[in-house]
Amino acid sequence: MWLIEIEVIQMPQIHNTLTLFVTQQNSLMKAIYIVSVLVLFLNYPSSGQDEPAYMNKSWKDLTTQIQRRNDVATVLLIRLKETNKLDSAILQRTKGMVQEFTIYLREKITRFDSSTVRHVFEMNQAVSSNMGGSLILLENQPGIRQINGIMSLLQHLEGAEKRLYTIIQQYNALASEHRRLDLAFSKK
Structure with a gap:
């Protein structure tokens, strides 16, 4: 019973830690994606309407x-x-x-x-x-x-x-x- 209580007590912490880690990873991936799209967009040459x-x-x-x-x-x-x-x-x-x-x-x-x-x-x-x-x-x-x-x-x-x-x-x-x-x- 003592072992089960430890697992139950420790499980929410592990779950919260994993959830926080996954959330941070998703935010980091989104940030990397947004930055890379902006870099590509800003470096792409214009279509020629104005002076490049x-x-x-x-x-x-x-x-x-x-x-x-x-x-x-x-x-x-x-x-x-x-x-x-x-x-x-x-x-x-x-x-x-x-x-x-x-x-x-x-x-x-x-x-x-x-x-x-x-x-x-x-x-x-x-x-x-x-x-x-x-x-x-x-x-x-x-x-x-x-x-x-x-x-x-x-x-x-x-x-x-x-x-x-x-x-x-x-x-x-x-x-x-x-x-x-x-x-x-x-x-x-």
Whole structure:
């Protein structure tokens, strides 16, 4: 009888302890579940209606590098035009494209979406190809290379192109990482 009384006396304590343990475990599991759902929800990229915050800085870096390259290209083209040794029509067309692109980047970009990225990409491709044509002409004119300041400008332009290439790669990697290939800076 004494053994039975001990079991009866100890049973409610064990039952209460087990009940408290299970309740705490359920609360802990619920808390873990809620926190994990919140973390997943907050880290999931937006559907694209607004500017994605994680792409903003990278986009600004990209446009800044394009503007820097365009500024160096404009100075180089003005300097080359002063020499009167290259075809002025090619230089004028390239200079016009660079200036139009620079104005577009500085004044007209008011939204950040896939169509804007595509338009900036196409304008950048056009400027790059025209700059390439002008630089090929420059390489065929050895007398121009000896003009004071041209080589320095060419080195600045080459550095700007390399920085631009690097920032485009970083931007595209970020767009890919966040599954926003519609914002990638490349041909569609």
